[in-house]
Amino acid sequence: MYRYDELDQRLVDERVEQFRDQVARRLAGEITEDEFKPLRLMNGLYLQLHAYMLRIGIPYGMLTSTQLRTLAEISRKYDRGYGHFTTRQCLQLNWPKLEETPDILAQLAKVQMHAIQTSGNSFRNVTADQYAGAAADEIEDSRIWAEIIRQWSTLHPEFSFLPRKFKIAVTGSPHDRAAVRFHDIGIVLHKAPDGEIGFEILIGGGLGRTPMIGQTLRKFLPKKHLLSYLEAMLRIYNLMGRRDNKYKARIKILVFELGIDELQKLIEDEWNEIKDGPLALPQAEIDRITEQFAAPPFQAPAPASPGTQVRKLDNPAFDDWVRVNVAEHKQPGYAIVNLSLKGLGRVPGDLTAAEMDSVADLSDQFSFGELRVTHEQNLVFAHVLEADLLPLWQSLSSLELTTPNLNMISDIICCPGLDYCSLANARSIPVAGRISTRFQDLKRQHDIGELRLKISGCINACGHHHAGHIGILGVDRSGEEYYQITLGGDAGENASIGKVIGPAFSSDDVIDAVETIVATYLEIREPGETFLASYRRIGEKPFKERLYPEPNHAAA
Amino acid sequence: MPLLKGGKPVNDPWVHVADEVAIPATGAVIVGLKRWRRERESLLKRGHPVGVRLKSNHTAGDVADDLDHLGVIALAFPVFTDGRAYSNARRLRERHGYQGEVRAIGNVLADQYLFMQRCGFDAFEVREGDGEKGWDKATGMISVFYQPAADDQQSVASLRHRD
Numbered sequence: 052m053y054r055y056d057e058l059d060q061r062l063v064d065e066r067v068e069q070f071r072d073q074v075a076r077r078l079a080g081e082i083t084e085d086e087f088k089p090l091r092l093m094n095g096l097y098l099q100l101h102a103y104m105l106r107i108g109i110p111y112g113m114l115t116s117t118q119l120r121t122l123a124e125i126s127r128k129y130d131r132g133y134g135h136f137t138t139r140q141c142l143q144l145n146w147p148k149l150e151e152t153p154d155i156l157a158q159l160a161k162v163q164m165h166a167i168q169t170s171g172n173s174f175r176n177v178t179a180d181q182y183a184g185a186a187a188d189e190i191e192d193s194r195i196w197a198e199i200i201r202q203w204s205t206l207h208p209e210f211s212f213l214p215r216k217f218k219i220a221v222t223g224s225p226h227d228r229a230a231v232r233f234h235d236i237g238i239v240l241h242k243a244p245d246g247e248i249g250f251e252i253l254i255g256g257g258l259g260r261t262p263m264i265g266q267t268l269r270k271f272l273p274k275k276h277l278l279s280y281l282e283a284m285l286r287i288y289n290l291m292g293r294r295d296n297k298y299k300a301r302i303k304i305l306v307f308e309l310g311i312d313e314l315q316k317l318i319e320d321e322w323n324e325i326k327d328g329p330l331a332l333p334q335a336e337i338d339r340i341t342e343q344f345a346a347p348p349f350q351a352p353a354p355a356s357p358g359t360q361v362r363k364l365d366n367p368a369f370d371d372w373v374r375v376n377v378a379e380h381k382q383p384g385y386a387i388v389n390l391s392l393k394g395l396g397r398v399p400g401d402l403t404a405a406e407m408d409s410v411a412d413l414s415d416q417f418s419f420g421e422l423r424v425t426h427e428q429n430l431v432f433a434h435v436l437e438a439d440l441l442p443l444w445q446s447l448s449s450l451e452l453t454t455p456n457l458n459m460i461s462d463i464i465c466c467p468g469l470d471y472c473s474l475a476n477a478r479s480i481p482v483a484g485r486i487s488t489r490f491q492d493l494k495r496q497h498d499i500g501e502l503r504l505k506i507s508g509c510i511n512a513c514g515h516h517h518a519g520h521i522g523i524l525g526v527d528r529s530g531e532e533y534y535q536i537t538l539g540g541d542a543g544e545n546a547s548i549g550k551v552i553g554p555a556f557s558s559d560d561v562i563d564a565v566e567t568i569v570a571t572y573l574e575i576r577e578p579g580e581t582f583l584a585s586y587r588r589i590g591e592k593p594f595k596e597r598l599y600p601e602p603n604h605a606a607a
Numbered sequence: 608m609p610l611l612k613g614g615k616p617v618n619d620p621w622v623h624v625a626d627e628v629a630i631p632a633t634g635a636v637i638v639g640l641k642r643w644r645r646e647r648e649s650l651l652k653r654g655h656p657v658g659v660r661l662k663s664n665h666t667a668g669d670v671a672d673d674l675d676h677l678g679v680i681a682l683a684f685p686v687f688t689d690g691r692a693y694s695n696a697r698r699l700r701e702r703h704g705y706q707g708e709v710r711a712i713g714n715v716l717a718d719q720y721l722f723m724q725r726c727g728f729d730a731f732e733v734r735e736g737d738g739e740k741g742w743d744k745a746t747g748m749i750s751v752f753y754q755p756a757a758d759d760q761q762s763v764a765s766l767r768h769r770d
Contacts, residue, residue, distance in 0.1 A: 062751035069748040208725035212690025329755035
């Protein structure tokens with residue numbers, strides 16, 4: 052876990068006072084709302100449908116128990132006693148008062164947190180694999196590089212007014228859990244044949260109105276050049292990205308319009324000018340940050356692995372949970388535990404202050420006092436002794452955070468939608484709730500298997516619907532909420548963009564449509580085949596036929 | 608329009624000459640890029656200093672070969688959200704080694720002085736009423752810099768690993 056040094060802390064403290072001054076000027080009427088807007092947006096403060104919304108950055112989703120307790124306290128004191136975890140691994144407070152936001156930020160700064168650049172046309176919160184430092188399949192800990200990028204990108208003087216927002220994600224595992232191919236820049240750690248570890252750099256992925264999959268810009272970049280290469284990429288984007296139309300301003304459009312080869316040439320030319328300059332990473336700094344992500348003091352595994360023993364207990368609910376929500380750890384005797392925030396009746400990603408406190412206590416007891424937020428809006432305890440799985444499960448069960456539905460149909464990514472957001476065309480939270488209710492039989496969910504369903508309340512795609520095996524997009528049809536369905540999207544290493552299956556469904560019909568899609572899959576699947584694999588094998592035809600029967604077929 | 612240099616209002620020895628206006632017989636002038644290209648020889652023969660205004664869609668490369676002749680390069684912010692001039696300023700300073708004045712013109716807001724200064728701007732045409740006090744506040748509130756840039760601030764990494 053990265054700890055601020057005196058310099059990191061001073062910057063965050065100074066930023067709080069700077070923002071306090073900006074808010075005071077606004078409250079005193081010295082600046083207009085128009086002038087204040089860019090200032091508040093550089094600090095994650097939005098004006099939404101009903102109130103201000105403050106987005107708190109959680110770099111690469113890492114939290115200590117102390118930080119989570121502070122978030123609980125803040126949400127109790129300044130908000131309505133809950134927070135919402137987002138797909139950028141951030142936390143949103145939906146009801147803060149403008150005049151109190153400087154105090155919220157001051158309290159965050161005390162636990163080494165901030166809201167710098169969680170909105171605006173600049174770098175957004177850098178995200179990473181939620182299993183970093185624990186995953187069995189990891190080449191190297193992605194958090195080291197995400198932290199190095201966090202620092203470089205914080206209050207960057209040249210890139211604070213980019214054509215549009217800019218998102219970077221890092222994965223240290225070949226199995227991509229961070230959706231790096233749907234980021235402006237995706238970074239994948241690789242080991243070269245000679246053993247050197249470096250980066251594959253992907254560019255131009257994104258969701259929104261024009262979903263695109265990131266392309267490889269450079270197959271292998273040595274570590275010390277990371278920042279100079281990023282700086283070259285950002286400079287070309289800053290100078291050449293479109294500014295005439297906000298919907299064409301993301302870097303993916305520049306990649307599309309120039310072509311990857313031309314863009315690569317421009318970036319490499321720029322990079323050659325600066326790569327041996329002061330951005331070359333000193334090994335001492337890489338080492339300093341690497342040390343802070345050193346593994347916690349693991350215990351030596353017990354002679355007989357208790358993990359296999361506990362699985363044999365006569366407790367099917369526990370067994371299901373271990374099978375579905377627990378992942379393999381690189382350290383023998385340890386496991387990675389996912390806390391589902393998608394249980395029946397929950398709003399995806401929401402956590403109450405009381406739950407935050409309890410989760411913080413459990414992380415102290417079972418996972419070295421740290422936890423992670425996933426871009427799928429769940430939480431992770433990364434380092435749990437297998438022998439502790441049963442008592443942890445019991446404690447989490449009493450909090451109703453053990454629904455064994457990870458990556459299942461009810462583990463839905465969902466944007467806030469029209470319940471909160473001024474951009475939304477339709478509500479998304481109630482749709483997620485109705486799908487969870489319809490599929491609440493866990494046996495049935497487990498029979499269906501991995502099926503990632505994602506819901507966005509508008510075309511901006513905050514709910515990642517394009518990347519859902521089943522994607523649902525809220526649209527407005529003459530003032531009524533309708534839902535368009537896409538099939539076949541995927542955010543992983545074999546990323547794909549979902550394809551619209553046909554005309555949108557009314558709010559009443561959309562749940563039945565999902566049911567029909569699932570039933571069709573169950574009919575066509577081959578043994579062991581996931582929904583996505585079936586769809587990729589057969590295509591949209593059977594789904595389309597069942598969803599939109601021809602009139603003469605229907606009559607037959 | 609007040610001109611700030613070194614954080615203080617100063618008399619501006621330069622005159623902006625619009626494209627359609629005749630060049631005055633004497634005095635330092637700042638002209639648009641097109642005019643500079645078209646009237647380069649006569650502007651140099653005047654024997655008075657000359658500078659060039661670049662729009663935000665121009666690049667530092669557009670004047671790279673002329674830098675020895677130019678006393679000012681004025682980079683425009685047509686709106687404060689158009690951040691291209693930051694990159695152009697850095698290229699002028701860092702790639703092309705330009706030592707003359709790099710001036711911010713257009714929608715120049717106090718809350719952005721610090722970013723501009725870090726990117727190599729050293730003169731600022733500011734709004735009426737914006738002055739020294741605003742400058743001190745805007746540039747004095749942050750003292751930690753993660754990135755090396757075109758100014759002489761020590762970056763955090765270099766402070767951490769001083770020999």
